Amino acid sequence: MTTATSTTPPPVSPEVSPDVPRPFRVTSKVLETSDVVTLRVVPVEGQPPPFQPAQFSMIGVSGVGEVPISISSRSDDHSAHAFTLRREGAVTNALANVAEGDVITVRGPFGIPWDIDRCRSRHALFIAGGIGLAPLRAAIEEAVALPSPERPRITVLVGARNPANVLYDAWLTGLVKRGVEVVVTVDTVPDDVEWGGATGLVTDLVATTIESSSQVEAYVCGPDVMMHATVAELRTNGVPADQVEVTLERNMQCANGWCGHCQLGPLLICRDGPVVRADRLGDLLTRSEL
Numbered sequence: 001m002t003t004a005t006s007t008t009p010p011p012v013s014p015e016v017s018p019d020v021p022r023p024f025r026v027t028s029k030v031l032e033t034s035d036v037v038t039l040r041v042v043p044v045e046g047q048p049p050p051f052q053p054a055q056f057s058m059i060g061v062s063g064v065g066e067v068p069i070s071i072s073s074r075s076d077d078h079s080a081h082a083f084t085l086r087r088e089g090a091v092t093n094a095l096a097n098v099a100e101g102d103v104i105t106v107r108g109p110f111g112i113p114w115d116i117d118r119c120r121s122r123h124a125l126f127i128a129g130g131i132g133l134a135p136l137r138a139a140i141e142e143a144v145a146l147p148s149p150e151r152p153r154i155t156v157l158v159g160a161r162n163p164a165n166v167l168y169d170a171w172l173t174g175l176v177k178r179g180v181e182v183v184v185t186v187d188t189v190p191d192d193v194e195w196g197g198a199t200g201l202v203t204d205l206v207a208t209t210i211e212s213s214s215q216v217e218a219y220v221c222g223p224d225v226m227m228h229a230t231v232a233e234l235r236t237n238g239v240p241a242d243q244v245e246v247t248l249e250r251n252m253q254c255a256n257g258w259c260g261h262c263q264l265g266p267l268l269i270c271r272d273g274p275v276v277r278a279d280r281l282g283d284l285l286t287r288s289e290l
């Protein structure tokens with residue numbers, strides 16, 4: 001007899017459509033920084049649906065609205081989903097104000113995931129700006145879990161505004177113990193704060209990290225301006241555009257390619273993204289609308 005564990009994929013139940021909001025109960029709430037929280041949630045009935053790294057769900061508070069948020073837990077953890085979100089406006093503030101035990105709505109998952117298969121036996125270079133580390137977390141875990149000899153050299157470069165804005169401190173420290181190169185850099189360090197990491201832009205770390213550009217598979221997530229500069233720096237250092245993936249974020253409503261709210265050039269980000277390879281990007285990272 002086999003016993004179900006949290007790493008056993010749940011049976012697919014055809015009656016649970018990703019388009020229907022389901023009630024999920026908040027089982028834990030962690031304050032990551034002054035304006036970022038991580039909610040761990042489980043369905044009131046059944047199990048959370050399987051997902052792949054960088055996929056997102058539409059999560060909401062009844063009477064307020066719903067927003068796209070990436071699933072930031074491990075993809076082999078079938079017991080719960082985690083969402084790390086920053087307070088921006090009405091919905092993210094309502095979500096950040098929920099308490100353990102409260103019920104929120106979740107529908108999904110949606111979107112094109114990171115292509116982790118492409119980093120097998122290569123140099124997996126994960127580059128995050130600010131809350132962009134959240135959609136990368138599951139991907140980094142998948143890369144770390146690749147069996148030797150397919151397990152690549154793994155580097156995680158993280159940029160944050162200041163030390164108080166660095167996400168997942170303990171997890172990053174744990175990654176180092178698991179053989180991952182981690183470099184955290186901040187824009188500024190307040191006078192009264194001790195900081196043992198780097199200072200400067202995350203893009204400044206790219207050149208010294210790359211040993212063999214043709215072997216790099218890069219995964220980039222952060223504000224558009226940061227991703228634009230990072231893709232340019234990777235290209236300058238010889239990394240081919242088709243070995244770079246970024247995630248695009250635009251305002252979304254339906255998450256199914258129906259409503260057009262998230263159109264960016266030829267792409268509907270909910271359907272054709274959020275992960276897009278840099279050889280398809282053109283000038284999209286410099287456009288705020290259509």
Ligand SMILES: Cc1cc2nc3c(=O)[nH]c(=O)nc-3n(C[C@H](O)[C@H](O)[C@H](O)COP(=O)(O)OP(=O)(O)OC[C@H]3O[C@@H](n4cnc5c(N)ncnc54)[C@H](O)[C@@H]3O)c2cc1C
Nearest residue numbers: 067068069070084085086088089090091092249250251274
């Ligand atoms: C695929 C995807 C994954 C995302 N994952 C995360 C995540 O893991 N964690 C997280 O904190 N946020 C994530 N976001 C961004 C999040 O959806 C927005 O912050 C949220 O929609 C803001 O809604 P609001 O009602 O709180 O604020 P609003 O009042 O709607 O907006 C507040 C400010 O945020 C801007 N904004 C609104 N929606 C977006 C958007 N989709 N992208 C960028 N700016 C926006 C508005 O222009 C405004 O300036 C993701 C967005 C997408 C498209």
